Amino acid sequence: MILRLVTLLDFVCLLLHTVYGAKILGVFAAPSISHQVVFQPIWKELSLRGHEVTVITPNPLNDKSLVNLTEIDVSFSYRIVTEANLQRSIEEARLYSDVVVAIYNIFINTAQEQLNHPKVQDLIKDKTKHFDLVIAEHFTPAMFAFSALYNCPLIGIISLGATLNGHDVMGNPSHPILNPDFSLPFQGQLGFFDRIYSVLYSIWYRYYYHYNFLPQQDKIAKKYFGENLPYIGDIEKNISILLTNENVLIHPVRPNVPAVVQMGNMHIQKAKPLPKDLQKELDGATHGVVYFSLGSNIKSVNLSEETREKIIGALSEIPYKVLWKWEDQSLPGQPKNVIIRRWFPQQDILGHPNTKVFVTQGGLQSIEESIFKGVPIVGIPFFADQPLNVKKMLDLGIAQAVDINTLTKENLKAAILEVAQNPKYRNKVRELAQLVTDVPMTGLEKAVWWSEYVIRHKGARHLRSPAIDLPIYQYFLLDVIGFLLAVVIVSIIIVYKIVKLSIRFVKSFFKITKQKIS
CATH class of the missing domain: 3.40.50.2000 (Glycogen Phosphorylase B;)
Structure with missing residues (x-):
């Protein structure tokens, strides 16, 4: 013992x-x-x-x-x-x-x-x-x-x-x-x-x-x-x-x-208090807030002037306060309803009840945060997995998408208003949030x-x-397929030769028989 x-x-x-x-x-x-x-x-x-x-x-x-x-x-x-x-x-x-x-x-x-x-x-x-x-x-x-x-x-x-x-x-x-x-x-x-x-x-x-x-x-x-x-x-x-x-x-x-x-x-954090100035802005946004961020690799400040003016035009005409992650101290033509910062506490902004829409490039981490916090999406994808992520969100019914190459003031504004005002998007994203968090580990x-x-x-x-x-030719069965094709081809050739010889023999036989009769 x-x-x-x-x-x-x-x-x-x-x-x-x-x-x-x-x-x-x-x-x-x-x-x-x-x-x-x-x-x-x-x-x-x-x-x-x-x-x-x-x-x-x-x-x-x-x-x-x-x-x-x-x-x-x-x-x-x-x-x-x-x-x-x-x-x-x-x-x-x-x-x-x-x-x-x-x-x-x-x-x-x-x-x-x-x-x-x-x-x-x-x-x-x-x-x-x-x-x-x-x-x-x-x-x-x-x-x-x-x-x-x-x-x-x-x-x-x-x-x-x-x-x-x-x-x-x-x-x-x-x-x-x-x-x-x-x-x-x-x-x-x-x-x-x-x-x-x-x-x-x-x-x-x-x-x-x-x-x-x-x-x-x-x-x-x-x-x-x-x-x-x-x-x-x-x-x-x-x-x-x-x-x-x-x-x-x-x-x-x-x-x-x-x-x-x-x-x-992996990166979802426990909710933290917002900075007092942002808390005041979000609490006071009785009509709601649109959060606009293109992530860390795509910077809004590097967008072309033409694209920037289209976005500004769309944001200026919506009835919501906008928090825009803008990587500079000033935004040319900044609308009165737009607040810019180089950085925002994104997860905590998405967690505020007045946040109605997340305009995002569709990066995986942003998508996860949006679902986890129950905020529907307007996706503007650029590269890598972003187009696929946004398309998936469209299929799930929690997003609208805008192609950066065909973006206009009108289609961006329409997408934001549709997602913000139609309750089906928020209801669906809340359902998905429950599925995402229902895991054993x-x-x-x-x-x-x-x-x-x-x-x-x-x-x-x-x-x-x-x-x-496994060598690649074995993994894709190329040797097996090649062998079977060879067997089929050889079999066809053999049958062809046999048929050809049989026809020749039959012709020769009938020719000899005919000569004997005559």
């Missing part, structure tokens, strides 16, 4: 040792606050649970109370985004592939400069450092090299849905018709030409990723981690778990292998549980899909 008790205690101690007090490295490279707000709760919670967490991020928490947390600030990365002028690239792009290339070029430059940062270099060169787990954002594969450097399990994480390569590397099915890439604005049943586009895009994307983007990431990784580093694509295939910020209500339903874990609503609880699961078991090899190791 005593022996059994000792064995049980040893097991408990071993379990506690392998989970609590683990050393975790988080690498969240994307210089975008909309990405970082998804990851911040994870590294904060892991540190609060007793883990020794080191994070490379452009948006450190700088919370002195988190004694187990070390943050390496790479906020200079935002300069890369500014210099790339992504918004202009998006406006000038004619194909979705052009937007993807523009975004991935930012990730290439980001990886280069962040790995060259002195504090990151100190981390790489410190031979005494050891980590039990690396959690890395999936958009910058060069950062996966930390997993190889420390010979520890790797968790991939995405603040959106997974890209095509993200699904591929986990062995997850990604049917181009049933599950088009989230960069494409396709939702529901695709038309014939949409199906053609989705198939061709999926082929192009994989070619670009594997023969352009990934080799560049590998070159960067070898430059800073050493030439002995395995190919970055091979390290990528060893991801134990892929955490995606998806919600089955917002994202299309799709099959997932066990190693792909959907989180959702929060996204954060999932992320933390699976992170500790991977630490406990030193990886999750047992969840690895066999599809990962």
Whole structure:
């Protein structure tokens, strides 16, 4: 009995040792606050649970109370985004592939400069450092090299849905018709030409990723981690778990292998009091408030003058107070009913009962906040998953959409008034809010549980899909199809030859018979 008790205690101690007090490295490279707000709760919670967490991020928490947390600030990365002028690239792009290339070029430059940062270099060169787990954002594969450097399990994480390569590397099915890439604005049943586009895009994307983007990431990784580093694509295939910020209500339903874990609503915070001046403005808006924000990557101040004047014209003619996230101190032609700020406490504004409409670019985090707070939407999508998100909200009956390329004062005004004045939108979004929150575990609880699961078991090899190791020709049955086609073709040729010989024989027979008779 005593022996059994000792064995049980040893097991408990071993379990506690392998989970609590683990050393975790988080690498969240994307210089975008909309990405970082998804990851911040994870590294904060892991540190609060007793883990020794080191994070490379452009948006450190700088919370002195988190004694187990070390943050390496790479906020200079935002300069890369500014210099790339992504918004202009998006406006000038004619194909979705052009937007993807523009975004991935930012990730290439980001990886280069962040790995060259002195504090990151100190981390790489410190031979005494050891980590039990690396959690890395999936958009910058060069950062996966930390997993190889420390010979520890790797968790991939995405603040959106997974890209095509993200699904591929986990062995997850990604049917181009049933599950088009989230960069494409396709939702529901695709038309014939949409199906053609989705198939061709999926082929192009994989070619670009594997023969352009990934080799560049590998070159960067070898430059800073050493030439002995395995190919970055091979390290990528060893991801134990892929955490995606998806919600089955917002994202299309799709099959997932066990190693792909959907989180959702990661950044939703408890309601906080509004600043007194804003509280007064919202409380006094008896007719209601329209909140206007294009997110962190699309800036209202960078809109063309023509587009800006159309928006101002629409906002000036609605009977509501407008809070507009405007990234400058002054707005030319600012209407009397419009209040501008460089930043607003978005979630708390959406939570105010007088907020009637959220005019948004359709970013995932904004969509989640709007549903969670019960505010219907007017969507003005620009790029990436935004068109798909807005289209989904249209299908769910909680939004109106306005195309930025055909935006006019009249159609924007009409969309805002329709959503604000028709109760069906608010009633529907409240129904969806109940569905979104009716879950057994929060996204954060999932992320933390699976992170500790991977630490406990030193990886999750047992969840690895066999599809990962299949050559592409086997995965798509090209060898089987080729063999069967060959059998059919050979059979047809043989039958053809037999029939031809039979006809020749019959003709010859009748000819000889005829000669004998005559």
